[in-house]
Amino acid sequence: MTNKNQAIPYKIFLTEDELPKHWFDLRPDMKNKPAPMLHPGTHQPCTAQDLQPVFCDGVISQELNTTESFIEIPEEVRNFYKMYRPSPLVRAYCLEKALGTPAKIYYKFEGTNTSGSHKLNSAIAQVYYAKEQGITSLTTETGAGQWGTALSMACAYLGVDLKVYMVKVSSQQKPYRKAVMETYGAQVIPSPSDTTAVGRKILEAMPDTGGSLGCAISEAIEVATTTPNCRYVLGSVLNHVLLHQSVIGLETEAAMAKYDIHPDVIIGCAGGGSNLGGLIAPFMAKKLRGEENIRFIAVEPASCPSFSRGRFAYDFGDTGQTTPLIKMYTLGSGFIPAPNHAGGLRFHGMNSVLSQLYHDGFLEAKAYPQNEIFEAARQFARCEGILPAPESSHAIKAAIDEAMACKERGEEKTILFGLTGTGYFDMAAYMAFNDGTLSDYIPTDEELAKGFATLPPVKE
Numbered sequence: 426m427t428n429k430n431q432a433i434p435y436k437i438f439l440t441e442d443e444l445p446k447h448w449f450d451l452r453p454d455m456k457n458k459p460a461p462m463l464h465p466g467t468h469q470p471c472t473a474q475d476l477q478p479v480f481c482d483g484v485i486s487q488e489l490n491t492t493e494s495f496i497e498i499p500e501e502v503r504n505f506y507k508m509y510r511p512s513p514l515v516r517a518y519c520l521e522k523a524l525g526t527p528a529k530i531y532y533k534f535e536g537t538n539t540s541g542s543h544k545l546n547s548a549i550a551q552v553y554y555a556k557e558q559g560i561t562s563l564t565t566e567t568g569a570g571q572w573g574t575a576l577s578m579a580c581a582y583l584g585v586d587l588k589v590y591m592v593k594v595s596s597q598q599k600p601y602r603k604a605v606m607e608t609y610g611a612q613v614i615p616s617p618s619d620t621t622a623v624g625r626k627i628l629e630a631m632p633d634t635g636g637s638l639g640c641a642i643s644e645a646i647e648v649a650t651t652t653p654n655c656r657y658v659l660g661s662v663l664n665h666v667l668l669h670q671s672v673i674g675l676e677t678e679a680a681m682a683k684y685d686i687h688p689d690v691i692i693g694c695a696g697g698g699s700n701l702g703g704l705i706a707p708f709m710a711k712k713l714r715g716e717e718n719i720r721f722i723a724v725e726p727a728s729c730p731s732f733s734r735g736r737f738a739y740d741f742g743d744t745g746q747t748t749p750l751i752k753m754y755t756l757g758s759g760f761i762p763a764p765n766h767a768g769g770l771r772f773h774g775m776n777s778v779l780s781q782l783y784h785d786g787f788l789e790a791k792a793y794p795q796n797e798i799f800e801a802a803r804q805f806a807r808c809e810g811i812l813p814a815p816e817s818s819h820a821i822k823a824a825i826d827e828a829m830a831c832k833e834r835g836e837e838k839t840i841l842f843g844l845t846g847t848g849y850f851d852m853a854a855y856m857a858f859n860d861g862t863l864s865d866y867i868p869t870d871e872e873l874a875k876g877f878a879t880l881p882p883v884k885e
């Protein structure tokens with residue numbers, strides 16, 4: 426049923442019957458498929474067998490899928506989704522008014538659950554497949570903490586044990602994040618730690634290190650591969666994570682269809698690409714089939730510009746250079762964003778599907794320095810009420826810029842962006858911004874060259 430002639434409400438919801446029953450994979454619609462993941466030793470395409478020591482079987486078949494467009498969401502996962510979904514699709518009337526723009530702005534808000542972000546959509550699916558296979562414990566890493574929190578919630582719900590390796594500085598700076606995870610029953614270990622061989626080796630060499638995401642990943646993978654009935658799970662970058670996040674785009678598509686709304690521009694922030702990939706999936710399919718001409722924009726920090734200044738090459742997913750090789754836009758696995766960077770989205774690479782789409786001109790990219798991001802966050806908080814995560818604020822900034830361009834040209838375009846989460850645990854960054862002590866840092870070409878020098882030599 427479409428309500429063409431009705432006024433569009435502030436929030437568009439879906440009934441339980443209208444919730445998606447399948448996830449959507451974009452790969453079957455792509456003429457140029459993303460290049461296959463390669464085994465780091467042999468440089469041959471990864472097989473399911475190669476991935477089995479690390480990942481759960483259910484997600485491996487999803488990771489390697491290129492032919493099935495629709496994959497059923499298991500009933501138990503759908504029931505969990507019902508507790509916090511559908512997420513609202515909001516018409517940003519107040520922001521439109523504040524900007525004085527003729528553009529119509531919509532955002533899909535994923536911050537209504539306790540983890541405060543979209544990451545729960547994939548966490549619950551990944552824990553479900555682990556449990557189905559008889560896996561009794563999981564390991565992962567977390568930096569800012571959203572992924573660790575989401576996974577703790579999912580593990581508590583399904584009764585699976587969880588060890589979270591949390592970057593040491595982050596666990597010191599965000600003690601409340603750690604407390605939330607522990608409340609849900611997860612064991613949170615500041616990384617590097619003495620619980621793994623790789624952690625002990627790093628501690629011996631650098632006893633005072635605050636840790637890094639790359640190091641936490643290496644610790645989590647070591648535990649997963651040396652503990653019986655244990656696997657490792659990842660919250661972004663990989664294609665099965667994008668698949669689970671397609672629930673965001675499918676709900677948006679269904680809600681928009683109810684009021685016959687057609688977005689002209691779709692915007693998302695991009696760290697490893699999971700929320701952006703999930704939001705745009707069904708809309709990008711229409712563009713690839715030539716049914717709709719929509720612009721898609723990925724927004725990233727100027728201090729970690731994987732798309733806008735990266736190389737399209739095979740690279741490792743971790744600093745320790747142990748993961749399979751992924752063909753993606755990357756700054757090199759040795760790239761580390763400047764220490765003053767507070768805005769999240771720090772990963773050096775980008776999901777392979779999005780990388781291929783960017784390479785083929787279907788997706789645009791924009792990069793902003795962090796003070797502009799926090800200005801947009803503040804403006805949004807003051808008129809729309811929600812305190813956004815710094816990551817999400819990249820999408821807000823680009824949406825505001827698009828809306829202002831519409832104002833200049835007198836265009837009534839429809840803009841949709843993904844508001845991935847809330848920023849309650851990012852108040853140290855907000856405090857620095859409020860005090861005027863947040864600084865911008867844009868890496869020079871020479872600095873980026875150091876990251877590119879860590880790219881592995883791969884013959885294609």
Ligand SMILES: *Cc1c(COP(=O)(O)O)cnc(C)c1O
Nearest residue numbers: 661696697698699700816845846
């Ligand atoms: C993790 C996270 C992101 C970035 O991850 P993607 O995989 O690129 O979506 C963005 N926003 C929030 C709130 C996050 O927690």
